[in-house]
Amino acid sequence: MxxxxxxxxxxxxxxxxQVRGALVDAEGRVVHAERVRTPxxxxxxxxxxxxxxxxxxxxxxVDAAAGSPVGIAGIGISSxxxxxxxxxxxxxxxxxxxxxxDLPITDTVGAALRLPAxxxxxxxxxxxxxxxxxxxxxxxDYLYITxxxxxxxxxxxxxxxxxxxDGTAGELGHILIDRLTGPPCGxxxxxxxxxxxxxxxxxxxxxxxxxxxxxxxxxxxxxQHGPRFGAIHVAExxxxxxQAAMDIMGDARDAFxxxxxxxxxxxxxxxxxxxxxLAVGQGDRLLGPARExxxxxxxxAPARRTxxxxxxxxxxxxxxxxxVLVRExxxxx
Numbered sequence: 001m002x003x004x005x006x007x008x009x010x011x012x013x014x015x016x017x018q019v020r021g022a023l024v025d026a027e028g029r030v031v032h033a034e035r036v037r038t039p040x041x042x043x044x045x046x047x048x049x050x051x052x053x054x055x056x057x058x059x060x061x062v063d064a065a066a067g068s069p070v071g072i073a074g075i076g077i078s079s080x081x082x083x084x085x086x087x088x089x090x091x092x093x094x095x096x097x098x099x100x101x102d103l104p105i106t107d108t109v110g111a112a113l114r115l116p117a118x119x120x121x122x123x124x125x126x127x128x129x130x131x132x133x134x135x136x137x138x139x140x141d142y143l144y145i146t147x148x149x150x151x152x153x154x155x156x157x158x159x160x161x162x163x164x165x166d167g168t169a170g171e172l173g174h175i176l177i178d179r180l181t182g183p184p185c186g187x188x189x190x191x192x193x194x195x196x197x198x199x200x201x202x203x204x205x206x207x208x209x210x211x212x213x214x215x216x217x218x219x220x221x222x223x224q225h226g227p228r229f230g231a232i233h234v235a236e237x238x239x240x241x242x243q244a245a246m247d248i249m250g251d252a253r254d255a256f257x258x259x260x261x262x263x264x265x266x267x268x269x270x271x272x273x274x275x276x277x278l279a280v281g282q283g284d285r286l287l288g289p290a291r292e293x294x295x296x297x298x299x300x301a302p303a304r305r306t307x308x309x310x311x312x313x314x315x316x317x318x319x320x321x322x323x324v325l326v327r328e329x330x331x332x333x
Contacts, residue, residue: 007073009326010058012051012109013318014038014079015122016095016149016200019047021054022316023062023070024323028133030316032065034058044090044100051077051105052112059113073330074116075109076322080150081121085167088119094186095150095200118329122146122318123170124161126311127154128328129321130273134312143269144311145172147256147286148276150186151198155267173198175262177255183208196255199231199278205248206234215244231278253286257293264294264302275311283310 006026013020015038022033034054039046055075062070080093088106110117120128127144130136136144140159146152153172155162162169173194174187182191183205186198195201207229210219217240221233231252237245260272272290279286291308298306313320 006327007071009073009323010055010075010113010115011319011322011326012055012075012077013122013125013322014047014051014077014096015318016040016080019050019054020315020319021051021058022319023058023072024319026327028129028320028323030319032058032062033319034061038096040097040100043097044103047096047100048103048105048108052109055109055113072115074118074326075106075113076125076324076326077105077109077117077119078122078125078318078322078325079105079119081123081152082168082171083119083121085118085120085124085163088117090119091168093150094188116326116330118325120163120167120325121152121154121170123152123154123172124163125321125325126275126313126317127156127161127273127321128324129313129317129319130275130311131156132324133320134273134317135309136271136273139270141267141269142271142273143172143263143267144273144275145260145263145279146276147197147199147274147279147282149199151194151201151276153263157267172259172263175259177258193255193259197252197259202231202234202248202252202278203229205251206237206245209244209248215242217242218244232281235281253282253289256286257290260290260308261293261297264298264306268302269306272306272308273311274308275313275317279310280314 008025011022011024020035023031034057082091090103092101106117106119136142144154151173154170174192178191183195185192185195217237222229234245238249
């Protein structure tokens with residue numbers, strides 16, 4: 001009796017720092033990957049073209065290794081949001097430059113690779129990946145939050161990923177934390193969780209503190225690293241005992257904890273999965289206060305139930321989740 005083997009998927013993960021492409025098999029394993037630095041300064045079309053380029057290199061490499069063309073089911077694309085997953089368009093992400101918007105990315109990428117292509121927001125994709133192959137496997141009610149350059153989220157309720165009629169549901173980073181004195185967010189509003197706790201928000205606040213003369217150390221780090229100055233350098237200053245950096249990082253952790261209380265009360269999740277480079281770097285320094293806040297401040301039922309854990313799939317979550325997206329879309333017709 002013959003058995004069918006599900007063909008692999010091409011996955012594309014477009015982030016603020018890197019554009020990654022990979023071939024991912026049916027078990028969620030990354031078979032071969034390529035990457036390039038995200039050309040943010042070159043603009044939106046150049047970012048999409050970089051994605052096409054890495055996928056073409058992946059395809060060439062796997063075909064060469066196999067000695068013949070490899071059958072591929074389709075292309076899954078993970079991008080910073082908001083996006084329109086139904087039309088396959090990038091809408092207006094706040095952290096990838098002013099021209100990375102209003103782009104029909106699935107048409108462009110699909111035509112270049114001659115494969116069906118599907119798009120969703122990076123946090124939605126990550127939720128799919130963690131639910132299929134990661135720490136949320138087997139759960140029907142969980143949230144995914146990424147704390148990295150930006151801060152975003154996704155909601156899985158009763159086994160379904162919530163997208164909303166426009167595909168933009170789950171933008172958890174844009175809940176209001178500080179109406180009166182909160183810093184500006186990349187979206188233009190003030191006091192959002194992303195503006196306080198994300199890598200870009202932390203860096204903006206640190207630059208303002210350095211400009212006002214509050215921290216000579218932060219000013220020196222900004223001069224040393226230039227446009228690459230980020231939250232990792234603010235964390236370094238905190239570790240060195242700089243008071244301004246300690247205040248900024250402390251506010252970021254506290255705002256994240258407050259956000260988790262809101263999420264626990266709103267969604268009653270079994271698990272809040274936390275990923276992203278900043279979350280990984282901070283570890284329990286970020287998650288510990290959030291766990292304590294949920295246990296002490298959330299309503300009694302979610303306070304008892306909700307766990308907060310680091311994501312299991314690491315840097316590959318966008319690639320693995322993009323492959324899950326393709327299989328879901330193909331199965332649904």
